[in-house]
Amino acid sequence: QKEVEQDPGPLSVPEGAIVSLNCTYSNSAFQYFMWYRQYSRKGPELLMYTYSSGNKEDGRFTAQVDKSSKYISLFIRDSQPSDSATYLCAMRTSGGSNYKLTFGKGTLLTVNP
Amino acid sequence: NAGVTQTPKFQVLKTGQSMTLQCAQDMNHNSMYWYRQDPGMGLRLIYYSASEGTTDKGEVPNGYNVSRLNKREFSLRLESAAPSQTSVYFCAGQNMNTEAFFGQGTRLTVV
Numbered sequence: 001q002k003e004v005e006q007d008p009g010p011l012s013v014p015e016g017a018i019v020s021l022n023c024t025y026s027n028s029a030f031q032y033f034m035w036y037r038q039y040s041r042k043g044p045e046l047l048m049y050t051y052s053s054g055n056k057e058d059g060r061f062t063a064q065v066d067k068s069s070k071y072i073s074l075f076i077r078d079s080q081p082s083d084s085a086t087y088l089c090a091m092r093t094s095g096g097s098n099y100k101l102t103f104g105k106g107t108l109l110t111v112n113p
Numbered sequence: 114n115a116g117v118t119q120t121p122k123f124q125v126l127k128t129g130q131s132m133t134l135q136c137a138q139d140m141n142h143n144s145m146y147w148y149r150q151d152p153g154m155g156l157r158l159i160y161y162s163a164s165e166g167t168t169d170k171g172e173v174p175n176g177y178n179v180s181r182l183n184k185r186e187f188s189l190r191l192e193s194a195a196p197s198q199t200s201v202y203f204c205a206g207q208n209m210n211t212e213a214f215f216g217q218g219t220r221l222t223v224v
Contacts, residue, residue: 006155008153032210034212041218042217042218043117043203043215043216043217043218044156044203044215045215046212046213046214049212088155088156090213099144099163099207099208099209099213100144100146100158100161100171101146101207101213103155103156104155105153105154105155106155106156
């Protein structure tokens with residue numbers, strides 16, 4: 001079992017739809033959880049950053065972390081064609097000087113006008 | 114601020130050739146990373162440098178070497194390129210309690 005599992009999709013939705021993206025993980029030591037967005041032929045860019053369990057909202061985006069279930073989600077409300085990208089979940093432990101991230105494989109999202 | 118800069122952006126190599134991918138950051142990151150990204154495989158860590166003067170292997174280090182030249186620069190070297198090393202390579206920098214910032218990637222093809 002990989003440390004982080006993410007459904008690769010692809011996911012295709014109409015404009016205005018609510019999108020739900022999810023990751024599960026096996027390492028209970030993970031404390032920091034991130035969602036990155038990657039446009040085609042570009043580097044990943046941070047979208048959401050959460051520490052431990054709970055919800056975080058930023059505009060149309062909401063990140064949820066459920067550490068008891070080892071499950072994280074990203075919700076996109078009122079999705080737009082500009083949201084079309086690959087979404088990668090990432091997470092890391094809090095220990096020492098090693099901040100390295102473990103990534104999911106990414107979910108390719110297409111929002112159709 | 115340029116952020117994290119990778120050179121070159123594109124490269125074609127013949128099997129057995131060597132090359133060095135360069136990465137420089139102006140964000141004062143302590144930690145720097147090299148990833149490769151392949152279809153269906155996500156981002157896989159090749160090597161990382163937790164701080165200046167240290168380097169460690171990641172998930173897929175075979176066939177690669179790295180040098181943390183100073184705090185700003187972290188290079189990745191392929192001594193004898195193989196077709197299996199055809200990939201998109203990303204460099205990233207990070208500090209504690211911050212996100213990782215990525216470069217724009219180097220697309221490498223080994224023929």
